[in-house]
C-alpha cells in the first residue's frame with residue numbers, strides 16, 4: 027500500500043462530470059463512473075440475457091455480495107471475508123444494532139447522538155420498541171460522558187451528515203468497551219471520504235452505503251461489517267434465506283451461515299452490484315492517506331476562500347480538519363434559496379434543513395479549480411442578492 031502514489035488526474039477522468047457543472051454533492055450521490063455504463067450493459071447482455079438462471083452460479087451472482095464486500099473492506103480498514111453487501115443502509119443499521127444488542131443481554135440502553143441521520147434514529151426507535159430497549163439521544167459533544175454501565179450499544183455515525191463533524195472512533199469505542207458495551211459505526215459519510223480503520227479502532231459492527239463517496243449509483247446496496255470476534259456469535263433479527271447456512275436445503279428452520287454472511291437477507295441486487303463493481307475499480311490505485319491529505323487541502327481552501335469573500339455565511343463545520351470529514355457546511359437564513367441560485371449557476375451542493383448549505387469534497391474528482399469557481403459564484407450571488415427570486419424559494423420533494 028505504501029508504494030501507491032495516487033494519480034488524481036486519472037481518477038477524475040474515470041467519472042462522467044457534465045460540462046458546466048461543479049459537483050460538490052458527491053456526499054449525497056456520487057457521479058457516474060464512465061465504466062459503469064458498459065459494465066452494466068455487459069452484465070445485462072452477457073449474463074442476464076444469455077445465462078438466465080444459470081448466472082447465479084456461472085456469473086458468480088450468488089457470491090457477489092461477499093466478493094464486492096472484500097473490495098470495500100480495504101477502504102475501511104477491515105479484512106477479507108468480513109464485509110457483505112445488500113439491502114439499504116437503513117436495513118443494515120437494524121441488522122447491526124439488533125445483533126449488537128442481543129450480544130449484551132440484560133442491558134437495555136442504546137445510545138446515539140442528536141447529529142445522527144434521522145433514518146438511523148427512526149430505525150432504532152422502532153427496534154427498541156420491539157426488543158424492550160431504550161434509545162437515548164444526547165448532543166454529539168456529550169456522548170463520552172453519557173457512556174455508563176447500563177449501555178448495551180453505542181450507535182454513532184462517524185461523520186455528521188450536516189456539519190461534517192467527525193467522532194473519534196477509537197476513543198469512543200474504547201470508552202464503550204470499558205463500560206462493557208459494543209459499538210455500531212455508520213460510515214455513510216466516511217467510506218471513501220476519510221481514512222477509516224475499523225480493526226485499528228477495535229470497533230464491533232459497522233455499516234455504510236455505497237452511493238455517496240463510493241459512487242455506486244442511486245440505490246446501490248449497503249455494506250455491513252462484523253468484527254471477526256463476533257461474526258459467528260452475532261444473531262441477526264432479520265433472518266432471511268440468503269443468510270442461512272444452507273439456503274438451497276430449504277429447511278423450515280433458520281440456521282445462520284458462518285461469519286458475516288448471516289447478515290445477508292434476501293436476493294442481492296445483481297445489476298446494481300455490477301455498477302458498483304465498476305465504481306470500485308477506480309479505488310484500486312488510491313492510497314487512503316493520499317485521499318485524506320487531498321480532502322483536507324480542498325476543505326481548508328474552501329473554508330478560507332468562503333470566509334474571505336462571503337461575509338453573510340457562518341461556518342457550521344469544525345475548524346480543525348482532524349475533527350472534520352470531507353464535507354463543509356455554512357449557515358445562512360435563506361440557505362434554501364441561496365442553494366437553488368447556486369445550482370442554477372452550475373454549482374451543485376445541497377440544502378439541509380433548517381438553514382444549512384452543504385458542500386461535499388470528493389478527492390477522487392474534485393479539484394482546487396472546483397473550489398475557487400464555487401466560491402466565486404457564491405460570493406457574487408450573495409453580493410448581488412440574486413438568490414432572492416420567486417423561483418428559488420419553491421421547494422422540491424428532494425432537497
Ligand SMILES: *Cc1c(COP(=O)(O)O)cnc(C)c1O
Nearest residue numbers: 114115116143145183212214235
Ligand atoms: C445517507 C444515509 C442514510 C440513508 O439510508 P438509506 O437506507 O440508504 O436510504 C442512512 N444513514 C446515514 C447516516 C446516512 O448518511
